[in-house]
Amino acid sequence: MALLSPSISALRRLLSICETYASEHGLRYNVSKSELLVFKVGKAKPVHVPPVTINGTALKIVSKFKYLGHIINEDLRDDDDIERARRALAVRCNMLARRFARCTVEVKIALFKAFCQPLYTCALWVAYTRRAFDALRVQYNNAFRMLLALPRYCSASGMFADARTDDFPSVLRKRTASLMCRVRESDNSILKAICGQADGAIAAHWEHVHVHVSSAPVPWRKYAK
Incomplete structure (x- = not known):
């Protein structure tokens, strides 16, 4: 469970409510x-x-924590979570390349789509540096080359086109579009109000992903009101 509060006093009140509920239910x-x-x-x-x-014990103050698998830090930047995704992708790719080296190309492509393309929470990345973004993109491309035993410097766009497989920008666009559709179809009034702002930060980010995802990311502070 995550509690969000604009002040310490409000957070203490929220925790007091939680403690009361917990005590009443054992x-x-x-x-x-x-x-x-x-x-x-x-x-x-x-x-x-x-x-x-x-319960009378002070909470430990941290600069970042992982919530539902997504890393959140104090400056609301996504570099740490992108690095988490890059490391996880490298582990999965090495496992696939080692265990399925003798499989057919069709099987390897199917495995890549199943294990390497689902970049968990990538649709939530808004504030990140070009360095972190490029590191994950290069890892994604190298994972496909390694799995299919392709030359190290072969064209990334060409190899994905030949294999009829989504490249890195396409994966981000599809994941973001999926989240956008689910948010807009939600019955939650807060989500509707946020995504309904045509000039808001979320709409600006979604537009940026679909138009400029292959170029340098737009500074996130540009979205701030």
Whole structure:
């Protein structure tokens, strides 16, 4: 469970409600697995953060944490999560190349689509550097070359076209479009209000992914109001 609050006092009130509910239902929160993250405002961060407790124990303050597999950090940038995706992709690719080296090309392509293309939470990446983005793109291309035993410097666009397989920008566009459709079809009033802003940050990011995903990413602060 994640709690979001604009202030320490409001967060303490939310936690108090949670503690009351847990006590009434015979439950108890695990303090050792609970953490507190304070987001930066621009480049500024509070020098002193008042303690926030659960069951009388102060929560550990961290600069980043993993929530449902997605890494969130204090400056709301996605470089850490992109690096997580790159490492996971490298592990899966090495496993496939080692175990299925003697399979046919058709089988290898099917395995690549099943294990390497689902870039988990990639549709949520908004604030990232060109370096992190390019590192994942290169890893994706090299994974396909390694699996199919293609020359190291062969054309990336050519090899994906010949194999009738989505390249890296296509995967991002499809994942983002899928998220966009699900958000717009949601019955949640908050999600509807956010995605309904034609000039908002989310709409700007979705447009950028579909138009400029193969070029340098637009600075995320451009979206800030």
